[in-house]
Amino acid sequence: MVEVHLSGVFPRSEKLIDATRAAVRGNLPQAEVDRVLRHDIDSLVGLQVESNLDALVDGQLNWQDLFRPFNQLLTGIDLGSLTRWFDNNTFYRQPIIVEKVSLKSNDLQEYFRSDLLPNAPHKKAILPGPFTFAHLSENRAYSSFSDLVNDLARALQRTVAALQERGYEYFQFNEPSLCAPGRTQPELEIAKHAYETCAHGIGGTSIIQTYFGDASQVIELLLDYPVDSIGIDFYATSIDSLKQYDFNKILGCGCVDGRNSLLESPKELKTFISRAKESLEPVDIYLTPNCDLEFLPQTVAEKKVRLLGETKRLVA
């Protein structure tokens, strides 16, 4: 038996795309966009349930990028210019840190739609990791990078606590910057310290999701972080490059490609999971896309969700 989850932002349907475009042009009221959005979320939840996924996400369909909700939820953040999102033809607005950051309130309803997720099996929340958040922001307020990372970690810890009260049990911190080229030992120590804050006291499962980069460069230190699970993008990291390490955590096996429309076969995925298990001997393993599925058209992403479910059946 292997658990299966989604690991990021889900693409919008063509109807929601049309609605958001019309709203930008001033041709559609926000209430109508919200109605289509609600339909998309319900549809995604239904698909995950039908595909027998083990932790359900709301798809973050109203998140304009990984950081944008926190421009609203946290103090001290302004919106900056459009910036390329790693090696994708996709862009985010760079957060500009203008004063001390902290969580404004526990009202997270707009961006974490627990109300639309059923109580079983489990609810999964996806958040920016504190290191990536700080690394991709322009810091105009803090005298040291580590102070910014720590304050973001504190804000995220409060966010997690609020989400736990809303029934979330899985907490994934997205950390593509941790496996980007050029990470230094002091930076990785700063990130570790941040996780001692933001993952502290989590009653459920804490996950650091690395993606877009080769995790083998940093995995030795990541395995020492106080989290339950590390997610690996196996389209950027080879299994062999991780073999030498004692994988003392749950492995998020990112082998369904969120950046290519080619559908993997359940048989191929089963073989890959077996190889990852045998080679790395992790505490446990779950199957997941290597990153958000938002880089795919929605119809393709839906097929990938069904594929996850089929693979789960095959592995069982």
Place this chain on the structure above:
Amino acid sequence: MGSKLFPVQEIGSLPKAPWLLNYLRGKDAGPSDLDHLSKWSKVSGFENESETRTILTKPKDAANQARLRELASIFAIRYLESAGLDYVYDGEENRIEMYEHPVRNSGGFEFYGHVRSFDSRYYRKAACVSKVAFQQAYHLNEFLLIKQHAKRRVKVPITGPYTIAEWSFNEYYQKQRASDYSDLRKLKFEAKRDFVLDVAKQIIQPNLKALVDAGAEWIQVDEPALTTKPDEVPFFVDAYNECTAGLPCKLSVHVCFSDYRLLYPHILKMKNCSQLALEFANRDDEKRSAYDQLKLLNEFGDKREVGLGVADVHVDDIESPELIKNRIEYASKILGDPARIYVNPDCGLRTRSWDVAYAKLTNIVKGAELSRRSFS
């Protein structure tokens, strides 16, 4: 152009003429469309204003649409010529856009839907589902029309093989290597190389040949995605050499909004490329530090011409002729040879208004003239 210093060249697309867009969308021309046509016809000396107005009142059938497209091309050529450019095209008035146009006119691709670019902006991304194939010389008719009407020398922009592959999903070439499923990273990397090379061989090479056979003297290969994945820059170099080998015309490469250090040393192996056209103004400051990246060419002994981006295409502020002159002269000092410098906006001006684009272009021309005087 001979020995004229600092020739000014078009680098990419202009905004679409509003009267063309509305006509193609089935809408009647409104007052603002007609004002646009009238204003820029006067400014540019566009000789077909009357015919254009007549067509705008006619049924929107295929023949009228085709003629209006031609008129929009001529309109854009005159706009660029009247701004004073030495090398022109037609602002790509008749291309869907730089990715979709080649992909929709080539074999092997299928569109599944939209993906997000940012916020509520989306684009159509195609999947390569079978071996890519040449279907038609998709810029040929456009080039023949421009060649017939342009009064200045013509440079043809064409989207390069790496950008087409990078902006597409790679299904077919990855499937071909699917037996090697044990290392997904290696699988994806090698399948990408296959894809880029085949786009170059099967699509770009015959398109380039058709343009050269029709008389194209200069073709610019646009590669905005080139440094997206630094370890894949060598794929582009191999692909470029494959599709440009033996072509008897001037060839150049346009790259923008990138870390140019990632291009080196790989691009030194590009054999048939006489100019690198690069964006700088967008990242410039008062110290002209953006142009310090030109030192890379010196560092690696790269003696090619430079298409110098001197106007930022992302802002409406109009660079003064003096600022343009300063940028040109700063770059000249670094390169040590002013004759290697051509001048252009950073990239296509399609996101600016016609007024802003024109003001930027005319100031580039004035700035180049100031520099010319200064050097003479």
